[in-house]
Amino acid sequence: MASKSIRIPNYTLGEELFNSISHGIGAQLSVAGLVLMVLKAHGFLPEFVVSLFGATMIILYTVSCVYHALSPKMKAKKVLRVMDHCNVYLLVYGTYIPASILGVGGKIGIYLFLFVTIVTIIGITLTIIDIDKYQLLEVICHLINGWSILIGVPKLLESVGKTGVLYFVLGGVMYTIGSILYGVGKRKKYMHCIFHVFCLLGTFFHFWGIYMYLI
Incomplete structure (x- = not known):
């Protein structure tokens, strides 16, 4: 995809400061x-699968x-x-690696892992081809990936x-709400900032579920 065709959202300086700082904190916590x-x-x-999850965070x-x-x-x-x-797909994928291999396990865990792998590849490919043209398909891919854990x-x-499952579900709910806020964020000031907060919450719940109940 040519860089000239990639549009940059028109966020204010205050919004971008919050967006950058909030996810900078997220990087350190990760x-x-x-x-x-x-x-x-x-x-x-x-150790290997949680390292992959941590790396994607x-x-x-x-x-x-x-x-x-x-x-x-x-x-x-x-x-x-x-x-x-693209990294949004990677993070969800990274979350599924320990969840499917360590948590679900067996044939179902393998099938779940392979399914999410395919959807992740499709989503990333669509994003690289045209980040704006296939937004609806990207949202569908995110929702399929996010709730395949069911x-x-x-x-x-x-x-x-x-309790462990509850944390995984809460993480999914946070990401789902975040995806809705992301769409609204293009039209409402500071909504993208709130989206960032929900992303952090989703990651925290998944981390806590893995750290406290899976390993």
């Missing part, structure tokens, strides 16, 4: 979260922080906007219990 998960996990597989919030900090006149901001959108809830209940 580093701490990664360290905590690796220290608690036992064995190669648990760090990547998303770091890129988002830098993207919102750059001037709209800079070409790099357009490139980072595409990366920012397929594995019976198995997840066995491994993390009701």
Whole structure:
């Protein structure tokens, strides 16, 4: 996709400051979260999958922080906007890696992991081709990815219990509300800032579910 065709949302300086700082804090918390998960996990597989989850958290919030900090006149901001959108898929995918492999497990866990992998690839491909043209399809991909976990809830209940599942569901609810706010944010001032808060909440609930109940 040519950078000239990539549009940059017209946010105010105050909005961009909040957007950048909030996700900058998210990046730092993600580093701490990664360290905590690796220290608690036992064995190669648990350590590996939580490391992937932690890495996707760090990547998303770091890129988002830098993207919102750059001037709209800079070409790099357009490139980072595409990366920012792609990283949303990566974070959800990173969340599914421990959830499906450690939480759901078995054939259902493998099938769930493969399904989310395919949807993630489709979503990222559409984003790279044209970040604005396929927005509806991207939202559909996000919703499918986000709520596919329902397929594995019976198995997840066995491994993390009701409270653990509750945190995974709460994370999904936060992201779903956030996706709605993202659409509104293009027309309402500071709505995108609130979207950032819901993203942080969604990530926290998923992290807590994994840290406290899965590893």
